[in-house]
Amino acid sequence: MSGPFHGKRILLGVSGSIAAYKAVELASRLTQSGALVDTLMTHSATRFVTPLTFRGITHRAALTDLFDPDSPEAIEHVALAQAADLLAVAPATAHLIAKLALGLADDPISVTALATAAPLLVAPAMDAGMWEHPAVQRNAQTLIERGAVIVGPDEGRLASGLMGRGRLAGADELLGRIAQTLGANGDLAGCAVVVSAGGTREPLDPARVLTNRSSGKMGYAVAEAARDRGADVTLVTSAGLPAPAGVRAVRVETAEEMRRAVQEAAASADALVMAAAVADYRPAFPSARKMKKADGGDGLSLALERTEDILAGVPDDVVKVAFAAESDDLLANARAKLRSKGARLVAANDITLTGAGFGADANKMWLVDADGETELPLLPKYDAAAAILDRIAPLIAARRDASRRPVQGSGEPGARRRKPPAGEAAWRR
Ligand code: CTP
Numbered sequence: 001m002s003g004p005f006h007g008k009r010i011l012l013g014v015s016g017s018i019a020a021y022k023a024v025e026l027a028s029r030l031t032q033s034g035a036l037v038d039t040l041m042t043h044s045a046t047r048f049v050t051p052l053t054f055r056g057i058t059h060r061a062a063l064t065d066l067f068d069p070d071s072p073e074a075i076e077h078v079a080l081a082q083a084a085d086l087l088a089v090a091p092a093t094a095h096l097i098a099k100l101a102l103g104l105a106d107d108p109i110s111v112t113a114l115a116t117a118a119p120l121l122v123a124p125a126m127d128a129g130m131w132e133h134p135a136v137q138r139n140a141q142t143l144i145e146r147g148a149v150i151v152g153p154d155e156g157r158l159a160s161g162l163m164g165r166g167r168l169a170g171a172d173e174l175l176g177r178i179a180q181t182l183g184a185n186g187d188l189a190g191c192a193v194v195v196s197a198g199g200t201r202e203p204l205d206p207a208r209v210l211t212n213r214s215s216g217k218m219g220y221a222v223a224e225a226a227r228d229r230g231a232d233v234t235l236v237t238s239a240g241l242p243a244p245a246g247v248r249a250v251r252v253e254t255a256e257e258m259r260r261a262v263q264e265a266a267a268s269a270d271a272l273v274m275a276a277a278v279a280d281y282r283p284a285f286p287s288a289r290k291m292k293k294a295d296g297g298d299g300l301s302l303a304l305e306r307t308e309d310i311l312a313g314v315p316d317d318v319v320k321v322a323f324a325a326e327s328d329d330l331l332a333n334a335r336a337k338l339r340s341k342g343a344r345l346v347a348a349n350d351i352t353l354t355g356a357g358f359g360a361d362a363n364k365m366w367l368v369d370a371d372g373e374t375e376l377p378l379l380p381k382y383d384a385a386a387a388i389l390d391r392i393a394p395l396i397a398a399r400r401d402a403s404r405r406p407v408q409g410s411g412e413p414g415a416r417r418r419k420p421p422a423g424e425a426a427w428r429r
Contacts (some may be wrong), residue, residue: 002383004179004228006034011080011116012207013109014054014090015096016044018159019125019168023090024049028057028173030178038063038080040074040108042096063108077108087183089113090151091125091168096138100148101139119181120148123174128164144289151177151245151248176245179228187393189230191340191400194263194270195223196310197241200255204302205287212277213358216241218323219275221381223247225389226273234265238276245335255307262310270396273388274311275347282307310343319395321388324348325358334368345369345391347384367391 010030014023023039030037030407039054039062051062063073063080073080081087089096089109096109100122105111113120122143130136131153140150152169157272169177199218201209218237223235226245233247243249250265252258255278266272281304311322322343327350334348346368353364363384367374369391378389 001233002386003033003380005030005175006367008035008085008182009083010037010178011040011055011084011112011118011415012037012088013040013087013092013112014045014049015042015089015091015093015109016048017091017093017125017168018048019091020045022168022171024057025052025054026088026090026174029171029175031058033175036060038084040112042091042107042109057361059100066108066111077112078115081112082117084112084116084118084402086118086178087113088118088123088125088174088178090121090174092108092122092127094124094133094139097122097124097136097139097143101142119184120146120389121174121178121181122148123151123169124153124166125168126153126167127158127160128162131164131166138210146413149177149181172242173245175214176224176227179224180246183228186229186231186246188226188389188396191231191271191396192234193223193226193231193271193273193396194234194236194262194265194269195219195226195273195373196243196258196278197223197235197237199260199277200238200279201253202255202279202282202307203286204283205291210279210281210283211280213344214277215239215359217359217361218275218363218381218385219273220244221385222275225382225385228395229389236261236265236268236276237253253312255282259308259310259313260320263313266314266318269318270399271321271392272311272314273321273392275323277325279307281305281405294350311341311343317399319344319399321391321392325351327352331368331373334366334373338370344395345388347388348373397423402419 012027014020027037037058038060041062041064047065051064054062061073062251073294099110100113105114144150153165153175154167154169155165157165158166172209198216199212199214201211203209220241223233227233227246235247236250236252238252250261252261284303284305311320320343321338322341324337324346330348330350334346338346348366348368349363361381362378363381365376365384
């Protein structure tokens, strides 16, 4: 097993909100993903969910009482705090957020928050009026200023039956942000990476499109894997999948919309990974009204025109990765694409294999670069994405070093300096 949580030591703080039951799913998914999860509960949290529930799921006793002389976990809580890779408090009540902001220490979560040097992620859950209260907002702001990551709360139906902002962020969002926080100092920290995903859709008339079988899963996996190594990720997507947490998603439909969005994002990026299946042709004369059978008679021929090559149109000083999904002559085609697109790497896969490629959760790829080709085993798409990033991370580092070096003769810093990434603020709610 691999992935962002494998072997990580996560402290899960659960405080007394009705959303405490949702922490059970979080504990379960983290444990299933290979994390070692220790649950810290306030006394009021134990009134919503029992410590036994967390013990059953994480196979580790939940810490509920620091003064219990019979609890080995209570005695070792400082060691737990020191070994932790991350402390996630989900749900965090207004009261607990206030304690964290003030540095009070009278329950397993607040004590551990002071004892640990690990990053802190806080997922508030409370009534909307409480969340909006200036005292709570001030406390949350204090935590942000100290480097904590606040996730949510989401808008929606609250336990009171009213609508508003106060719901605990969803499990996918929390897991994504935990993975991102764990990898914040990874080898792509501070790098801007653009990823494209999905099959483009070219309108034929208001009801019909020309498209392909790409699900977008491979591009999403690349976006997540880059995020989990610290990159600032822009995902230009024509797939209908929900955007990964912590990634800036730009929704597009046609090849031309994708071209414009990729061009714009790539102008300040270090790398571009073109996982999208872009239409090479689009209907030359899309109809403004729905076509009728009578328009075509017994047969219909469509006039198509070429779309522009998006990857080839991005300057070669960006580290570019092409994908090549082929049914014949895989490696010869991949080598040709390496040259014609100005790419540094081609991820090639044979679409005739079953269990890999379109729509599947695994991929069997060859990585082709100027030095030759490497065959990868059948891998989950996240791991296949990580293999691609392993190859381009040194190229990105070299590019960034070069742009920092003075231009010869002028003494000025390099011409192509990157704009600072939009940063966390754009992702925070
Ligand atoms: N690509 C692109 N713009 C296009 C077509 C493709 O940027 N208009 C990118 C794809 O995202 C992929 C790579 O180019 O990363 C190869 O795409 P593919 O469709 O396999 O190759 P084509 O260039 O279309 O060549 P061919 O049709 O001959 O296979």
